[in-house]
Amino acid sequence: MGRRFPPFAAVRAFEATARRLSVKDAADELCVTPSAVSHQIRALEEFLDTALFERRGNRLNLTFTGRAYVGKLTALLNALDETTRELNDAESELRVLCTPGFAARWLVPRLNRLPFGNAIRLRVSEGAPDTDFGRNDADVVIHWGGAPVDGLIVEPFMASNRFPVASPELIRREGLETPRDLLRVTLIHDEVMDAWDEWFRLAGMAVPSMPRGPRFPHCEIATTAAERSQGVSLAYEAMVADTLAHGSLVRLFDTVTMPVTLYAVAYPENRATHPRIRAFRDWIFAEADAARVLPRESVEPA
CATH class of the missing domain: 3.40.190.10 (Periplasmic binding protein-like II)
Structure with missing residues (x-):
């Protein structure tokens, strides 16, 4: 069976009104007239063959069906918004925070092999780079060591003696x-x-x-x-x-110390599918593999 979709304009009008419980406020959000919102809601109710709101005087309340429907619609529209933003961001800069040594001696000499290397904006940190993505203005952090960080994906990619x-x-x-x-x-x-x-x-x-x-x-x-x-x-x-x-x-000489994990690529869990972050992650693992510096326990690039 084919998909059965309601009119998208009607879905947006209903979801905005359900969040605000106000036709006027929904109209302001959507930049249309209140009568247009009311028309779209009626069209959706006809499509679904059920009432979504109870109208008592000037008050607007959701019916049981309306509450159930908007709960799923808001999540779907948020996901659609996030996916669209990610696609729009796919051609923008990728902000990478790392140590000066990693930038100068390892990353920069290889950037010409990254298809979007000219869109990398590097920032360097004198100490261990800050992994608080709420304040570090970065998309990816080259994390010193391999210690896990809550809310982040941390993937070690470099070990060395x-x-x-x-x-x-x-x-x-x-x-x-x-x-x-x-x-x-x-x-x-x-x-x-x-x-x-x-x-x-x-x-x-x-x-x-x-x-x-x-x-x-x-x-x-x-x-x-x-x-x-x-x-x-x-x-x-x-x-x-x-x-x-x-x-x-x-x-000098053949003696070497035991290998230690030097660096990991770190990024927020909720941005794991961002196209540029994923592409950068896969590229850096491929480069580390070619240089034979991957830690033994590292996950192979997908």
Whole structure:
């Protein structure tokens, strides 16, 4: 059997009147005359062959059937409105909030492979990006780590081990040939998950006191300092692969730390089907898969 739809104008007139219990207010909302609203309601009642309102003097009340019908209609019209807005937004900017290191070393070099990369508006956060979408003015947040957040979909897409890196100039100047040589040079420390103790332990070295060196608030500053020959940094492999390929940093030694989850893509649960958010999510997973940085437990792109 084919679908049996009532006239859409009549549905809108009835739903607006039922919400407001006022023909005049419904007419103002719909930018039509009260008589036009009344006409549409009568047409709907004739279509349904039932009364939707009880009229007692100047008061308007819903019948039992009217209350049941409007409850479902409002939900349907809200869903239609949301779907239409999403389609209208599909060609608009996608606002992505992330750390400066992720933006500079991983995302920006790949954006030319995203079909709508020129519509990405990047905002960077000096610390862990804010995941309160009510105030962060973002569509997607590149979430540090993989911890769940209430009301959000959080999907880890990047894991990495760490190893020492240094500039070619510093390696020549200091003659860095063995892990023990690191004990006589400046080590650069990252305040977020500094892992020098772990690395020396895995390299088979008991270090009674860690060599002194500058401490920076996140890995991007530590990596930049290493590029400027200010010391040796313990870098995330996933974040410096391109830098190593370009030669501004060189990997030192084979020892690596255990992999940790670095980043997840996060977005509100109620926007999971937004076309651009979904496309960005799928693209970033595909890029992470190609770079072989997906955590083992990650969900494959749909």
